[in-house]
Amino acid sequence: MNQTNVKASSSSAAFRPRIAVVSASWHRDIVERAHEGLHAELARQGLDAATTLTHVAVPGAFEIPLHAKKLAESGAFDAVIACGLIVNGGIYRHEFVNSAVIDGLMRVQLDTGVPVFSAVLTPRDFHDHDEHRNFFAAHFVKKGEEVAAAALATLRSLRQLDALAR
Numbered sequence: 695m696n697q698t699n700v701k702a703s704s705s706s707a708a709f710r711p712r713i714a715v716v717s718a719s720w721h722r723d724i725v726e727r728a729h730e731g732l733h734a735e736l737a738r739q740g741l742d743a744a745t746t747l748t749h750v751a752v753p754g755a756f757e758i759p760l761h762a763k764k765l766a767e768s769g770a771f772d773a774v775i776a777c778g779l780i781v782n783g784g785i786y787r788h789e790f791v792n793s794a795v796i797d798g799l800m801r802v803q804l805d806t807g808v809p810v811f812s813a814v815l816t817p818r819d820f821h822d823h824d825e826h827r828n829f830f831a832a833h834f835v836k837k838g839e840e841v842a843a844a845a846l847a848t849l850r851s852l853r854q855l856d857a858l859a860r
Contacts, residue, residue, distance in 0.1 A: 710741070711772040711849050714748050714765040718755040724797075725830045728777045730811050730837020739846055739854035755780045755814055756791055759798025766808035773845045774802070777838070778814040779830065792816040809848050813841040 715732065717725050733743040748771070752761050755778035762774045776799055780791050795814055803810040815830070815837065 706822045707786070709850070709853075711746060711846065712748070712770060713746055713773045713779060713845060714750060714762075714771040715775045716750045716752055716758050716761045716765065717776075718753070718758060719751050720754045721771075721779045721781070721830075722751075724827060724831045724834055725777050725779050727834040728838035728841070731835040731840070732775070733838075733843045735839040735842035735846075737750060739843075741846075746811050755795050758795055758814065759802055761807065762810055763802045766802055766806040766810065771808065772849055773809045773811065775811045775841050775845060776814050777834070777840070777841075779834075780814065780816045782819070809845065811848075824846060825841045 717728070719725075729749065732747060736743045736746055749793055750761055750765065750794070752758055758776045758778055765771055765774050776795075778795065780795065794813060796816075799810045799812055799814070802808070813834070815833070819826075
């Protein structure tokens with residue numbers, strides 16, 4: 695469906711995007727809170743999350759770009775959203791993981807033409823205690839709302855560009 699659904703819907707009032715959501719399993723209890731925000735924003739915009747979103751879990755953030763690429767290339771999705779939490783474990787590994795994931799997501803988007811959005815958070819400081827866990831859990835809900843709004847706005851603007859190109 696990548697761009698097909700979006701193009702088809704430009705000739706009618708229907709807007710029914712299909713969005714894949716790839717979520718890292720590290721800190722799953724925090725990361726999956728983004729799904730709440732995604733669902734809430736879709737509902738605000740009159741879309742049904744059950745028919746709009748397909749969720750895919752992957753082991754960690756490093757695995758997100760490859761899965762995003764496969765989903766984008768499948769033709770079944772108009773956009774891909776990535777969700778993850780990359781934390782500083784004190785060994786500086788997080789810096790190259792951050793860079794690899796974000797660069798990989800941009801590459802997927804540019805190589806496939808399917809928009810890719812990031813709710814992969816890379817906080818400078820995260821400590822595994824209640825205060826930080828609660829803060830980041832709430833923050834992921836907000837990020838889910840923001841990334842859903844960005845995805846829908848982008849898909850609508852791409853639909854308008856397609857209409858102009860005809």
